[in-house]
Structures are given as C-alpha cells and as structure tokens.
Amino acid sequence: MCGAKRMSPLERFLDTFLNPRVIGKYWPDILDGLIVTLELAIAVVVTGILVGLALACLRAVGIRAANIAIVCFADILRSLPPLVLILLIYFGFPNIGIVLSGPMVVYVVLSLVLAAFAEEIFWAGITSVDKGQWEAARSTGLGFAQTLGYVVLPQAVRLTLPPLANRAIAITKMTALGTVIGVPEILYQATTAQSFSGNASPLTLGALAYLALFLPFVVLARWLETRFAWRKA
C-alpha cells in the first residue's frame, strides 16, 4: 500500500477508524448484533427488576431464615465479577451435564446480578419510608400486603428510581461480556468484522451502536436524578 504515504494524518485516521468501504460492508452485521444486545438487555432488565422487587417484598415480611438467604444471595452476587460467573457456568456446568447456550448464560447471570442490586435498592427505599406511614395505613385496616402495595412501595419507588436506572444501565452494558463466550452481540460482531477486514472501523461502528442504545438512557437517568433527587422529609 504505497498509497498510504500520500495520505495526510487526518485521512489516515479516517481510513483506519471510519473507512466507508469497510463500514458499508459490515454495518448489517453490527445491526444484527444490536438486535441481539437489545433483546438481551430487555430480558435482563425486566427479569432482574421483577426478581429484585419480589425479594425486597419478601424481605419486608420479616421471616428470619428467608432474610438471611436473601442477604447472602444479594451480597454474593454483588461481590462476584459477572465474568467469573459467566465463565463458570458456560465452561464448568457442561461437565456436570448442564449445558446452557451462550445467550442463556449471559441472560441468567446478568439477571441475577441485577436482581441482587435491585433488591438492595428497593429494600433501602422501603426502609426509608417513615414508620408512621405503616402505622397510619395499618390503623385504617389495610393489611400488610395492601400497605406495602398501595402506601409504601409507591413512595419507595420514587426514591429508588435514579439509583435503579443507573444500576440497570451499568449491568445491561455488561451484555458485551457475551463476546467472550461467542454471543453474537454488538462487540462480538465488531471484533469479528475487525479481524476479517483488518481495519478498526467496525469497532468504531460498534461503539456508535452502544452509544445509540445506551446514551438515551444515560440522559434519562440524569434527568431522573434531578427530578427525583433524594429528599429528606
């Protein structure tokens, strides 16, 4: 490629990172990856938040054994790097007869991790609601579940929304870890295309795909923070 010598630095930069020919060839692959990432992200967010909410409600019931189990679950999944769990399940479990597909492993691990964080966030929200609210509701004859559902959670959720949004974004971004076990998400498609094309443009495209996917939610989370800032009563 003696032509490269005549390129200005800017042209060379563009040729390396924003090469139209490479982009034109590989953008459909990145789009496929985007759809896989999006599907995984939605599944993880829905499962993780619902499981976390259910655990926090169960914890509010106050059964000692259940609470110890919930706290241990939340602590362990918040302490372990998700990649460790992904490798363990994907490469370790087949040896004992449990074979899960790559996307399934990523879905299960990230959902559990988000559930652990969501449980802690919801629980902090529930405990931050004034005891008087429980008493007032119970004094009018509302039951435990009704008090939790109609009085406590609506107030708790407002407080938990900003940290929950931030945590959900941070964990769904980890779908990129799927590339390590061959899940055809954005990063996997981008690195594959990069090695085929010998050009860094697919990586740029991949980064842009992540920005397109997550930036709106980052901005939304920032808005939630200013809107529902923790207010001390």
Add this chain to the structure above:
Amino acid sequence: MNQILDQFLNFQVMGAAFPTLMAGLLTTAEICVVVILLGLAGGLGVALGSLHSSRWVRWPSIVLVDFFRAIPPLVLLIFVYSGLPFAGIRLSPFAAVVIAFLLNNSAYYGEVYRAGILSIGKGQFEAARSTGLTRAQTMLYVVLPQAVRNVLPDLLSNTVEVVKLTSLASVVSLGELLYAADMARSVTYNASPVVMAAAVYLVILWPLVRLVSRFERRLSL
C-alpha cells in the same frame, strides 16, 4: 454429587493452580491500586469540570461523562487494545487496561463527587467566602470534606465495581486473577480454579459490600 465436587471443588487441582492464582491476584492488585488512585483524582477533576460556572467547561465535561457511562468498559478496552494499533499506537495489555478503566472510572467517580458537592448547602459556600477564603480554598477545606463524607458509601461501592472490573483484563490476556484461573481451567478441564478465583473475589469484596450496605442504612435514617 461426587461428580459436582470433583468438578468444582477439586482440591488437588486447586492446590496445583494456587501459585498461578496468587501471581494473578498480585496483578489484579496492581491494576486496582493504579486505577483507583488515578480514578479518584480524575473523577474529582471531572466533577469540578461538570460543576464549573462556565458552560464551555461544564457541557463538555457532562457530555464526556455520559459518553463513558454509555460505552461498556469492555468495548473501551478492546478499542484501546486492538483498535489503536491500527493507528500505530501499540500499548501493553497493562497500559491498555489502565487507560480504558481510568476513562470509564473517572466518569463514574466524577458523578459520585458531583452528587456529594451538590448535597452541600449554598450556605456553606457563602459562609466560607464571607470569611475571605478563595473559591479553591472553600472547595478544598469546607465543601469537599463534607461532600466526600456524604457520598462515602457510593465511593466505596464504586471502588468495589473497579475491583470486579479488573476481571475484564483477562480478555486482553493480561495475567490477572481470572485469567490465571481460566488458564488453569482450560489446561485441567476442571472448573475448580475458577471457583477458587470466585472465592478470592468473595473474600476480598464481601466485607466491602457489607460495609456499603451498613453505611447506606445509617445514612438513610
């Protein structure tokens, strides 16, 4: 049952892998120290930038933070490690890991500091300025000490995330804890080394995670 124990808690395999894992742990510790210290400093700069009175400083800071919060750290790492060489910039795995995680974590630490500074009432600024302290002195001696104390749980929880993040360095073949464990796994066809790595992470991080929860409960009262 025996099969499960043999696969995941094989002490023979663990014993053989132990020295490699400890060497990996040392590398993990090195990455942590560099990324945490530089991240804490960089984050402070980012926070001050995002609260600057001039919009020409403020908005670029905020855009940069949101950019790094939207990009998965692994994407950043692979971009730095295997994208930049195309432009003639070749970095060692360690340097690539440090740069990628530093960019990522300055943004996260920055947001934490920012929330802390915003939690300090205007009266504190005014009182300090009224006694003749400069803007920088006010920040350093009056606002930051209170701000950091207010967000200590978040700083700590972000630091836990940094330690967990170092496991991604295994993807670019940097010989940290998880890489060492996964190598041992692929050689022995046995998952016990990865279980051992998980145990090491747990031993280090569980107390910190507990501490974060403790802190949060105390502050919410």
Add this chain to the structure above:
Amino acid sequence: MKRPMLEIAGLFKAFGENAILNGINLKVPTGELVFVIGPSGSGKSTMLRCCNRLEEPTSGAILIEGTDICGLGVDINAMRRKVGMVFQSFNLYPHLNVRSNVSLALRKVLKLPRAEADERSMAALDLVGLAQRADFFPSQISGGQQQRVAIARALALEPKVMLFDEPTSALDPELVGSVLAVMRDLKASGMTMLVVSHEMGFAREAADRVIFMDGGVIVEEGAPEAVFGAPKHERTQAFLSRVRG
C-alpha cells in the same frame, strides 16, 4: 349499666426488660371523651397504640363493644376499622391527594366501588371543613389542614372509637384551634374519644373525664374540674404545676 364502648383490662406492656405499662384498667362509655395527661414516658401513647394493636400488649385485654381485639381468631384489620387513630405527625400519604388519602381504605378494606368511596370521602372531608381541598396534595396544605384530613381519613371508616395521640403537638400555635374545633364537633356528634394531649383548656371544656398517668399506671382520674382544680395525688400536683409553669 350499659356496656362500655372501649374497655382496657389489666393491660401490661414491656419492651424487653423495660416495663412501660403496669396494669391499666379503663372503661370509656359510649359518647364519652376521656382525656389522658401525664409526663413523657408515662406510657400514655403506648396505651393508645395498644388500643389499635400498633403495639402488641404483653398481657391484658382490649375490648371494643365487648369483643377482645387481641383474642385469637380476631380479624385485626376488621377490628382496626372500628378504632380510628390520629397521629401526632399526621402520617398522610404524600404520594396521594387528599381525597385518595381518605378513600384508600374505603376502596381496599371495605371494597367499596370508587364512586361510592369518593362520595363517602367527600362527606368526611366536609365534616372537617376541607371538601374544597380534595384535589390538593398533603404538601400543598397547612399542618392544621393535614391533621384535619387525617381525622377525616379515620372518620370515613365510621369507627366506634377515635384515638388521638397528641394531635396538636406538631402544629404551630395558630393552627391548633381549627383541629380542636373539629374534635369539639366530633364530641358533640356523640363519638367515643380517647385523647392524649397537652391542651388543658380543651380538656376543661370538652372532656367528660381526665386521667393522669405516670410510670405506666393510672395515678388519678376524675372530672376535669376535680383533677385540674383539686388534684388529690402529689404526683398530679407536681405535674400540673410544672405544666402551668
């Protein structure tokens, strides 16, 4: 003699080693207003909260129209409906507007359809003079108005007994009058009331009986003129002279 509306019989309450109530016996006949005074820590709030089982009695019985609300197999949520409670700190639900604060239990406990629940809520709000504030949120109205909404919330369930736990202690002085006026109306309408408060003037004028509590027991009880005018017990005298300053 007719059966008392509310009867407290041999009520003991301890938190661990710490005994708060040491055997309370009290009968409140239908339509009477019994006023409870005493120093802080005397157990008067705890006694009130036991009447709604917000605190579980260690032993003893609380009877509403002859039924022990602490008995086995008693539907506590159904019993609580019969006992309205008004708190010192109002405890309105901040995420619901005034009307919904009142109607929530009507809809979820009595299972009334929304229209009927709203109608009854408006009637209750009308009783406390706040029907025109139905669409406001608690944060948008004054403390006195919030407490009147809290009273309406309890009244809407048509309780047999109303418990007031220092209902005016958290209010600015100029807002106390409106809450007391509502309580006065309530008394006039024949409601059975047990009131813990420091509003001695109100007690003189509206109470049928005044009870002085100290150290978890009832030290003295009688007509307001008797307890305030000529207290028999030394501890009552000491307390009243301190309160009057």
